Amino acid sequence: MPQPIANEPNVAASPPSVGKIFTAFALIGISSFGGGLVAYLRDVVVDREHWLTGEEFLGALEIGQTLPGLNSTNVAIIVGRKLRGPRGAAAAALGLILPGMAVLIVLGLLYVRFHTNPDVAAALAGVAAAAVGLLLQVTLKIGGRSFLRPKDLMFIIPTFLMVGVFHVSLAATLFLLAPIAIWLNRPESLKKKAPAHASDPER
Amino acid sequence: MPETIKELIELLNVFAMLSLMAVGGGTAVIPQMEHETVAVHHWVTSTQFASIYSLGQLAPGPNMSMVGIIGYHAAGAAGFFLVLFAFYFPACMLTYVVSHIWDSYRDNPWRDAVQRGLAPITIGLMLAGVYAVGKTASFNPDRPLWFNGVTLGFGLAIVLLLFWKRINPAILILACGAIGWYVLR
Known part of the structure; x- marks a missing residue:
């Protein structure tokens, strides 16, 4: 409450x-x-x-x-x-x-x-083409500067290729990439306790 | 009919799994959903998937409720409701249970690590979603070049318009449907 x-x-x-x-x-x-x-x-x-x-x-x-x-x-x-x-x-x-x-x-x-009617199919083709533009715009907006940061591209590109192009299952992709991505963003307090990783490329 | 029951169980498996994999929002599962429903299970064709996805953008509320139409295609009315249940219920239950525990971990630094770590993966998945829908809806090798020019043009125009001005996307989608009806016949 x-x-x-x-x-x-x-x-x-x-x-x-x-x-x-x-x-x-x-x-x-x-x-x-x-x-x-x-x-x-x-x-x-x-x-x-x-x-x-x-x-x-x-x-x-x-x-x-x-x-x-x-x-x-x-x-x-x-x-x-x-x-x-x-x-x-x-x-x-x-x-x-x-x-x-x-x-x-x-x-x-x-x-x-x-959907097999040619008039409806033509309208639907337009609607679907527009939906792709909408999805791309949202992706670009949410992605923003991530597309310019090497540290983010390190995950954006492999995720895209694995799931989008090579059809690696989403579960496998997440279990492979997410732990690494989360570890690289681990709390500052843990980074200090691990001086062996002090030379990590991120910040 | 055992064949229908088998289909319903497959639908349940696929969509419940997708529900729990939607990191950073529903759009993250579109590429996997397209692959499963088109190439693996043949519930819809690639073009149908793109059309159904775009119909979801025309309805109010969460734009992923269109998964019900895929279920309808595969197994009729039972498929419609089962797929919606499978897609919403697991993630909602998880959120209910975890948010209960979460209150006491609100300031846990790992929450930030999870959110920031998953952000670029979500973006990669959204890009894969653009590719999964776009490979038939925007550029389809089976269609003539002028047709692909129009569909690609629609997409690019929408990206530019939305960055330029805040317009309700549903209006833009309807407009492209109307122009498409004239031009793409």
Whole structure:
């Protein structure tokens, strides 16, 4: 439970009902066209409902990004749990997922029925080509200066080649590369205790 | 029907595994998902995968819910719901349990190490995702050169537009669908 802090009068003192949590997240789930879900979540959770402070939300986001799974559903689980335990977490995640799922049932049925129609196939070719551009832009934006840092490229390029080109399984790639990458970013305190690694190339 | 049950179990295996491998977000598993669903299990063709992925960008909410359509292709309505369950439930459970423990480790320096260490791997996976979808959606050797010129042009235009201005991507995708309907017939 988030403890109400004295100098943060905006944070709700009593947790909302499970129904209220579901409605709030379902509203995000139905209105968030075009991605950027985390920003929608912040608007509702912090600014509109005052369920979390900005700092608490960032904390939830950091956990959500570090753990596997979708960032948006992870944040929903964490916020829901803080508010109302397991039922709150379930309400938040389902609220976020169900509306889009309903839309996709309709889109999916239309797709299966009409995707061989030449007009539909042409429109879909345009849509798919656009989605690639969208994915590339997000990658470039998130990657940013990482693409210029040799230390990061040391992991970006092998990951791309292993998974993208040679179809090494994702599990194998992660178990091979992640421990090395995490060790290279290990806490400073451990680096000092290990003078043998003081000549490591990173910083 | 035992054949359908077998297919459903395969779907469950593939998507539950992908759920737990999504480091840094859902897009990280796209390359592996494309490989598994197209080349390994033949649930969809490469072109269908690209179309289904892009339909996911048109629906509100998490843009990976489109995995349900792959499940529908493979095993009908049961496949739709099973794949969504397999893709969301394991990661959500893990987050629920770990975030419980995490509160007491909030300032643990290893959290930062994990996040910073995984960041470049996630970027590599996202690039592989661009390649996995792009190899049929943007440049497809089976299509004429002018067609590939248009699809590549769409992608590049979107990258430039989005860096220039904040536009809702769903609108851009719909616009490309409309232009595609005219030009790519």
